Amino acid sequence: MSYLFPNYTRDSIDLVDGDGCYVYDQDQRRYLDFTSGIGVTNLGHKHPKVLQALTDQTTKIWHSSNLYTNHLQEQVAQKLTMGKDYLTFFCNSGTEANEAAIKLARKATGRTKILSFTQSFHGRTYGALSATGQPALQTGFYPIVAGFDYLPYNQLKPLKEKLTDDVAAVILEVIQGEGGIIPAEKQWLQTVARLCHENNSLLIVDEIQSGMGRTGNFFAFEAYEIKPDIITLAKALANGIPAGAMLGKVELAEAFGPGTHGTTFGGNNLAMQVAKTVVTEINQPAFLSAVAAKGNDLKEGLTQLIDQIAKVTAVRGSGLMIGVELDSPETLQKVLVELKQQQLLALKAGQTVLRLLPPLTISQAELMQGLKIIQQVLLN
Template sequence: MSYLFPNYQRKKLEFIKGSKNMLTDHNGKNYLDFTSGIGVMNLGYNDPDLNQVLADQTILLWHTPNLYQNHLQEQVAQKLAKGKDYVGYFCNSGAEANEAAIKLARKATGKRKIITFTNSFHGRTYGAMSATGQESIHAGFEPLVPDFIYLPFNQIEPLKEELDQDTAAVMLELIQGEGGVIPADEQWIQDVQSLCREFGALLIIDEIQTGIGRTGAFYAYEHYQIEPDIFTLAKGLGNGIPVGAMLGKSNLGDAFGQGSHGSTFGGNKLAMSVANKVIDRINQSAFLEDVQNKSEQLFSGLDQLAKRSSLIQAVRGKGLMIGIQLFDQNSLNQVSEQLEAEGLLTLKAGQTVLRLLPPLTITNEEMAKGLTILEKVLNKEKEHD
């Protein structure tokens, strides 16, 4: 008997320790991690700098409520703004960050309708779940928060028909992660921003999985020559320490005045000390250029593998956020299990996509090893042709 709710489909596997880009299970077996804990461990495991920062802060102070000044919150918010006109709010998770964004958009505009997109994923709290465009996520929890509209991703005509003066916001991921690693088209994103400005709707970008260097830019929106009104962060921001953030244009500040929103633990000193160091490490041109170079190496290898494998339909993504589209769900399940048996951890996305999210600190040698394992598993059928 387990004393836990069965809401997670857990593997019969427990990891006991991690070092750099490797994990070790309870039997002592080592695994190359191409999941980063679902896009969290961007700097890998057991990083000495982050360990030291956290240890130093534990000696000073773990927690004070947001009734008092917090210089670490100010530092992190300033760094996340990157010299632009943004102010920040801190919480504990991506879902909470998206809840804050939804509340801010409705309060700031005085409107209720929010447009999101099919196959999106924004979290599992009620507001974030209602923003998520997947019926399987909604099942059994209706009625949802009202006035969310779901439209086809990467299609501008449906958006032109729906977006109007009553729209508070358009909310989207620049790469739909859980939905199958589907990148947004650059022209479509720019058209979305133009329509939002035309009708006075806010543009909310969910950067929870794409942010903090994952795509080779510190924020994925920087690839698209846009500037959102609101964007949200979590996952890689704390490298395993629970933290979320919402940033919005400073002119939205009046809508989030005293008493409008809050979190007991949000922005606590442990999380902020680590986030502060994570930003310093990742938001460097040399580091981000290295991510782009690694991305080119990984995509090149995967594109060559796709030509040889009868299982692969397409390879897509950006930076070190990659989806391998397989032909059917059975193949995905079998491939995932075989890769794990070979010592490579991967993720699933949608029904038929193998998702790769290696740490940004992955080495060229480790990527070559991962590609060798992927070749062994994904090219098996060719051996019998």
């Protein structure tokens, strides 16, 4: 008997330990981790500097509340914004970051409508769920928050038709994660950014899964040469300690004055000490270049299978955020089971996509070991 709500379909393995790119279950069986806790442990498990930061802060204050100045928040915010153009609000999760972004967009513009995209995923609280373009996730929870329209991703005509003077913001993922690892087309995204600017609508970029170095850039949008008005982060921000953030342009500050938004736990000392270390470790040119190179190797090794195996129809993604499109949901489920039997853990995205999110710290040898296992399972 379980004492938990059955809102998750849980595997029988209980992960009780982790080290680097490996996790261990209750029977001490070791698995190569190509999930990173769904894009969370970007620096792997028990990263020595992250562990030291956490240990150091446990001997100091853990939580003080946002009624007081917090030097750790200031330090992390400066690192995230590179000290210019943006201000930061800290929270606990991605869905909270998107809730803050939705509120800020409506408050700053005085408008109500928000445009999102089909197959998007922005969270499960009411505002974030309402921004998520997946009706199956909204079923049973109506009425959702009003004012959201959902448009086809990577298409301009529907956006132009809907981008009217009552649109507060457009919210999007640079790479749709839960929707199937679907990257934005560069010209499309650049045009979206330009149209938002011309319409005085804000562009919200959800970097919750694609940010923090996952694609080989610190922010995935950097490869598209755009500048969002609002950016949301979470997942890997503190490598497993709950932390989220919303970054907004400095000129939006007036809309978020005292009393407009808040959080009890967001930005607490424990999370910020860890986040400071994580951001410092990831946001380095050599580290990001290595992620991009490893991602290219993984993608190339998987792309070769398209011509060899009928059930592999496409390989998509950037850096170490890779999706392998398979020919059916049944194939995907079979592959996930067989990978686990070969002691490699992976994820699904959408109905037919094998999603691979290994730690960014994975070694070349570990990456090739994982690639070999995936290739062998797909060849079966």
